[in-house]
Amino acid sequence: MNQESMQASAELLDMLMQLLDESTPQELLPRIAKVACQVLHADSAVLEIPAELADEPFRFAYPASVAISSSAVRRAREEKTAVLWNQADGDVDISKSIVKNKLTSIMVAPFRTPSANVVSGFLYLQREARKEPFTEMEKKLFDQFVHVSEKIAFSAYNRQSDRESLDALRGITRKGAIVYSSESMAKMIAKAEKFLALPAPIIIRGETGTGKEVLARWIHSQSPRAEKPFVAINCGAIPENLMESILFGHVKGSFTGAIDTRKGVFEEAEGGTLFLDEIGELPLTMQVKLLRVLQEHHITRVGDNREIPVNVRIISATHVNLEKAIEEHRFREDLYYRIQVMSLDLPPLRERGQDVLLLAEDFAKHYAQEYGLGRFHFSRAAEKALLAYSFPGNVRELENKVQKALVQAEKCIIQPKDLELDVLREKVKESPRTLKESREISDRAVIDSALRDANGNLTLAATILGVDRKVLREIMERLNMKKEEYKKMRN
Numbered sequence: 321m322n323q324e325s326m327q328a329s330a331e332l333l334d335m336l337m338q339l340l341d342e343s344t345p346q347e348l349l350p351r352i353a354k355v356a357c358q359v360l361h362a363d364s365a366v367l368e369i370p371a372e373l374a375d376e377p378f379r380f381a382y383p384a385s386v387a388i389s390s391s392a393v394r395r396a397r398e399e400k401t402a403v404l405w406n407q408a409d410g411d412v413d414i415s416k417s418i419v420k421n422k423l424t425s426i427m428v429a430p431f432r433t434p435s436a437n438v439v440s441g442f443l444y445l446q447r448e449a450r451k452e453p454f455t456e457m458e459k460k461l462f463d464q465f466v467h468v469s470e471k472i473a474f475s476a477y478n479r480q481s482d483r484e485s486l487d488a489l490r491g492i493t494r495k496g497a498i499v500y501s502s503e504s505m506a507k508m509i510a511k512a513e514k515f516l517a518l519p520a521p522i523i524i525r526g527e528t529g530t531g532k533e534v535l536a537r538w539i540h541s542q543s544p545r546a547e548k549p550f551v552a553i554n555c556g557a558i559p560e561n562l563m564e565s566i567l568f569g570h571v572k573g574s575f576t577g578a579i580d581t582r583k584g585v586f587e588e589a590e591g592g593t594l595f596l597d598e599i600g601e602l603p604l605t606m607q608v609k610l611l612r613v614l615q616e617h618h619i620t621r622v623g624d625n626r627e628i629p630v631n632v633r634i635i636s637a638t639h640v641n642l643e644k645a646i647e648e649h650r651f652r653e654d655l656y657y658r659i660q661v662m663s664l665d666l667p668p669l670r671e672r673g674q675d676v677l678l679l680a681e682d683f684a685k686h687y688a689q690e691y692g693l694g695r696f697h698f699s700r701a702a703e704k705a706l707l708a709y710s711f712p713g714n715v716r717e718l719e720n721k722v723q724k725a726l727v728q729a730e731k732c733i734i735q736p737k738d739l740e741l742d743v744l745r746e747k748v749k750e751s752p753r754t755l756k757e758s759r760e761i762s763d764r765a766v767i768d769s770a771l772r773d774a775n776g777n778l779t780l781a782a783t784i785l786g787v788d789r790k791v792l793r794e795i796m797e798r799l800n801m802k803k804e805e806y807k808k809m810r811n
């Protein structure tokens with residue numbers, strides 16, 4: 321092997337190594353285009369896969385606005401191999417594209433299905449005029465790279481479809497990073513789905529670490545604003561004196577330390593979604609300013625008097641009871657009505673039943689892969705311990721416990737002791753739980769959700785539940801549930 325081909329093989333290996341970590345096709349495909357672009361020193365890349373191959377058509381362009389030669393793509397498909405055009409080559413259509421787009425050369429390869437000759441998509445690279453054209457050796461490397469990438473991509477598709485079949489068998493739903501099988505989550509997601517396309521603000525209520533940000537990101541990704549930015553800030557973590565500048569930006573010299581003019585998060589999120597976590601922590605002075613922006617749709621940077629129009633969807637989140645904060649004059653009622661046009665209650669983990677187990681399995685799989693460990697299983701005893709443990713609402717705590725357990729576990733089997741669950745927080749002391757206890761837990765969860773939907777109205781809640789009002793009242797008495805506690809909750 322000569323020096324040049326040794327170097328090429330090393331580069332090819334390097335490219336492929338970078339792809340092995342990506343687990344889903346959605347993560348892998350953009351990476352293929354980017355890695356090819358980087359290692360082959362191209363200025364732009366496009367990877368396109370039509371719908372019949374993937375579930376949805378896939379197109380990734382880097383940079384996003386790149387113009388490509390469709391004649392070059394057609395020729396690569398006809399020739400069924402990687403093809404290279406340089407400025408001096410004779411193909412009239414392709415030369416036109418090369419000159420028009422100020423290029424020096426183009427390489428395209430068909431991106432095939434695993435079943436051999438069905439040409440489906442393509443990977444396209446081009447170099448700008450100021451650079452050297454691609455060489456024959458680079459074309460060879462590109463061809464080999466595409467062959468192996470196709471195989472990596474298809475095993476990712478297969479893994480995904482295996483997982484989807486298994487998920488369907490077990491009644492598991494995945495929405496972006498959100499995983500669930502419980503009714504309480506399914507109900508909340510069904511409600512969220514109705515809000516996706518609407519521009520109005522949403523408020524997400526839920527205890528700490530229940531997935532409010534994950535839910536907000538998913539809503540954004542499914543909304544007409546998905547291509548625009550999602551910007552998240554935690555109102556509780558920002559010092560009061562910096563809050564205005566972080567939200568609305570500032571001009572140079574407007575205060576000590578303002579060495580540049582800076583955009584605030586409203587401008588950064590332009591056209592997209594701004595996630596205001598812990599909105600209940602926003603100081604009263606800022607609440608007034610935020611309300612004004614929501615009403616007037618423009619902001620003014622600190623130290624400036626120009627009004628800058630903004631088009632941003634607000635999703636806010638809170639773990640505190642905002643109604644109580646209003647009563648205590650810590651939160652403005654007018655702002656409350658502005659931000660809670662549509663409201664979602666994220667159930668705490670303790671009300672998600674078996675979700676605890678599937679989240680634990682997912683976290684175990686994810687972190688075992690990240691740490692380069694093998695495949696882990698939970699022992700039956702560990703599963704029982706997880707179900708019996710009263711998580712204080714918190715998916716993050718579960719995630720943390722599973723992470724630690726992976727390090728402690730022997731022979732890739734997670735035992736109760738590896739999870740370090742606090743014995744004082746066990747929901748039920750005896751195991752297994754009796755039928756009566758388990759029925760009470762599920763009765764409590766459905767009644768809770770119906771009362772929320774009905775704003776504490778017993779007749780309406782009874783209708784939702786399909787029982788007589790008297791029967792509902794009796795069950796509530798037995799479970800020590802009070803309708804008054806639901807009067808102020810709004811969905």
Ligand SMILES: Nc1ncnc2c1ncn2[C@@H]1O[C@H](COP(=O)(O)OP(=O)(O)OP(=O)(O)O)[C@@H](O)[C@H]1O
Nearest residue numbers: 497498499527528529530531532533534597715716
């Ligand atoms: N249903 C879910 N499926 C998978 N992962 C989840 C789910 N809910 C939460 N998580 C994970 O739990 C962790 C906490 O989620 P997130 O940060 O969205 O919670 P939060 O309610 O916004 O927290 P905080 O109250 O601290 O702001 C994240 O790592 C997230 O990926």
